[in-house]
Amino acid sequence: MSSETCKDFDRAMVFLGDYGRFQIQIMVLLSLTAIPCGYMGVLAVFVADTPAHRCRTWLNSTLRDPHGVDSFHGTGPDSCYRYKVDTNRSEPGEPSNGTDRCVDGWLFSTERYTIVSEWELVCENAWKVPFSTSMFFVGVLFGSLVGGQLSDRFGRKRVLFFSIALQSVTTLIQATSVNWVMFCALNCLRGVGHVSTYISSLVLGSEMLCESARITYSLLGQCLAFSIGYALLPLFAYFIRGWRLLLVACAIPGLLFIPTWRVIPESPRWLLQRGRVKEADMVMRQAAKMNRIQASEIMFSPGEGSELLQKPSEDKQMYTFMDLISTANLRNITGLGVFIWLTIIMVFYGLSLNTSNLKGNIYLNCLISAATDTVANVSTWLLINRVPRPALLFFTLMFSGITLLVVKIVPGDMNTTFQVLVLVGKLGVSVAYSFTFVFFTELYPTVVRNTGLGILSTAGCIGTIVCPYVIYIGIYSKILPYIIFGSVSIIAAILSLLLPDTRNCKIPDLISETKPIQCYCTPKKCPCLQPSKQQAAKSDATAPSVDI
Structure with a gap:
């Protein structure tokens, strides 16, 4: 396969098809890693509940x-x-x-044995409950900050399996906590493994699949598996009323996944970007063999890795956080993404963790909340190729924000109406939550994709650190948390209209392929539509000369 006929990696993968045996195996196995992530992030609903x-x-x-x-x-x-x-x-x-x-x-x-009842975390010590939850998200913050960088440097596969082991082993040790301080420290470490597992798995699968399979994997694979894990939590908690045994039960599924190391390959995109052409060639040949397709004699020539994923102007081997602000397009996408992710993840986890404070049965409320996420994932999958990406994000966030603000006018004695509005509001933000991973995976180029998603996830973690305290405000004002969640959702909805649409576009590999944001102004006065100096110089160099 010559570089003339293969100008990008997506075209190089066409011969494999969309849903062969190789793709299905990758989607199923990597989706299973999201099941523990589904309940690990909301364990506090039962482990730190106040009886x-x-x-x-x-x-x-x-x-x-x-x-x-x-x-x-x-x-x-x-x-x-x-x-x-x-x-x-x-x-x-x-x-x-x-x-x-x-x-x-x-x-x-x-009825339930939690850390609150064991260490009497009530009254003067009640602040320790939201603090312990925030410590988990502090770990998520740190994992987001370094996980993407490590994944771009050492590989998606290595970081994925290390994160799975870290999350599971830490949860087992946490079950033996002798005091609240030890529990918080291990909660923080568990958060590091939690976010690194999810992002590494999402990126690894996305980089090995074509566009249609990538969307199916992200929404009906990763996100749906995440919702299934969330739904398993109230079932586990219903039969296991002690928090220590509940942690042990939640740790075991992750450990069962470790033996799949031999089956899951490294991302060929990442291998090519690192110049490891022979290994990328081997992965592609194994995929072709599984799909019963005859591969060409030479998949990638020795210099084709750089031709596929790297141009002479982008010849550096290492990319850092600074590359996310190296161009106007990446700066704009990162800046908008930071606020949008912070809002979506804060509201999503805020409403998820607040299920224990709603009237009614805590197990049923949690199960309904998980079912809401499942409906959201299926709805996103049905809409994602029919609606422009920015419009879909706008309408779901606006719907969620308006619904949560309407809660303010509901009389205090109408508990059922109150619960329905909260769950409907969560439906909107759940669609945005599952969709935003797909959207920003398509916005960032391969060379900085994990680093970019790590930065955005870090911003989201700031929201999750804050959200337990926003929920805690509900002790003094039942409505105020929903006003906060609804207001920031509307602001994020408006900003999402500026993002470029990636529907029916190939996933970018190079920084220079990053799309510009949409500008609602005249072309002459819009800075994002003006060509960069490098582009202008390139145009001048390639322009035909005219003899006078």
């Missing part, structure tokens, strides 16, 4: 309700205070006037 609790008093031995929690008789008006008891009275148990702090600790409902 019903009452002050511990000297009456505990005689006054208990069927759930093992003190009767209101002899305790205070809320879970942080108790009535003062006059021990000099002839009839014990009669409260005197005034209240007192829970100096003897608390008794918790035995």
